[in-house]
Amino acid sequence: MSCSQERLWFLLKLSPGIRAYQFQATFELTGRLDTDALRSALTEVVRRHEVYRTTFADGPDGPEQTVHPPYRVDLPLDDLCGAPDPDALAREAIRAAVATDIDVGRLPLVRWRLLRTAPDRHVLLHLEHHLIHDGWAFNVLLEELCALYTAYVEGKPSPLPEPELQFAEFAVRQRAWLDGSGAREQLAYWTRSLRDAPPFLDLRTDHPRTPVRRFAGDAPRFTVAAALADQVRALARRERVSLFTVMLAAFQVLLHQWSGRDDFCVGSGVSGRSRPDTDRMLGMVVNTVALRADLRGDPAFRELITRVRTTTLGALEHQDVPFDRVVAALRPPRKPGRQPLCEVLFAFHDAPLRPVRMPGLDVEVTPGVANGSAKFDLNVIAIPRAEQAVGQRGHRETGAIELVWEYDRDLFTAATVARMAERYERLLAAVTADPGTRVSALAEGKD
Known part of the structure; x- marks a missing residue:
């Protein structure tokens, strides 16, 4: 694990069941949504970034992360158009979803759910555990999702280059740096x-x-x-x-x-x-x-x-x-x-x-x-x-x-x-x- 992940792992062990380190966001989408293109874009994000298909567990030498093969993202769609108040029902669905626990030992640690409140209005609910999330990374995700969705709607391939660095590689590099003089000087x-x-x-x-x-x-x-x-x-x-x-x-x-x-x-x-x-x-x-x-x-x-x-x-x-x-x-x-x-x-x-x-x-x-x-x-x-x-x-x-x-x-x-x-x-x-x-x-x- 990276050092930030290891600290969070310790907090999760100290206080099991806390949801303080789960992140939620909503995307309100108004217009004509191509759900197949959206699912394909999310699937490509998961393929590109190993951390989005990683689980965590205690190992013989301490906590460790396991990277799993790519998989097709499940994007459940709840059609609420027929409800008397679709927006209220969507808000209730979001409240219920964000109150659920994410099991860090099982995939997925990032998940999405689509709520349709009108033929031209959807809410995409994004949930992920902080073990694989920070604010900077979320902004990168937004940019990649927009680029991929745009390409797939237009029938084009992904325009994104492969990532230079995967998170597990970063974690190994960080651990090596901690043993050097630079870390001692900063401390x-x-x-x-x-x-x-x-x-x-x-x-x-x-x-x-x-x-x-x-x-x-x-x-x-x-x-x-x-x-x-x-x-x-x-x-x-x-x-x-x-x-x-x-x-x-x-x-x-x-x-x-x-x-x-x-x-x-x-x-x-x-x-x-x-x-x-x-x-x-x-x-x-x-x-x-x-x-x-x-x-x-x-x-x-x-x-x-x-x-x-x-x-x-x-x-x-x-x-x-x-x-x-x-x-x-x-x-x-x-x-x-x-x-x-x-x-x-x-x-x-x-x-x-x-x-x-x-x-x-x-x-x-x-x-x-x-x-x-x-x-x-x-x-x-x-x-x-x-x-x-x-x-x-x-x-x-x-x-x-x-x-x-x-x-x-x-x-x-x-x-x-x-x-x-x-x-x-x-x-x-x-x-x-x-x-x-x-x-x-x-x-x-x-x-």
């Missing part, structure tokens, strides 16, 4: 930067924390309107930092107000795809990095941006060491039901994504459909559509930013999370209006 960076870091971030909760986590959660979505989002982008340009840096700095202010702490860690996911041959590879590569927040001395927000930039660049330069190796080297105290260093995450899904287009169809993709689970106390995922389109013809970095607030329902209420999402938006407005404001002057406001 030394993390032990220096996180030395004496608080092992936990205690946010004020609505319910007392229990020693056993149920991973029960929800993931409401909120939107930072285009006008405010563009102001945040403008601030990032003026300060010569990334959009992520400004948004993370504002999130750190929110956590500071929520917890009363000025020194803590926020986790974030990094792609881990530092070599070009991994760009088009499907599979779980993403790694977690602990970004240490430093709000000591009541800095002006502009100074906080500088601190966050330094921390973020250091993390990106040393992102290849698995998070588990960092935790093992630091040996933080452990508590039942707690995850050391990173219990609150801020993720940024800006991996490249071309427009999702299929001939004869309007396509709307909703990634990360909630399944009633949460991986962490709080995990805020920013989806900046404009940044995903960087490099495309006619691209302009403008537009709204969607935020998914995944939270643990055993700790927080929906009302609290909604208030914090609103407070975060107020903070963004305040810091863009005057980035020279000190953190202490960024009033929490009324909830």
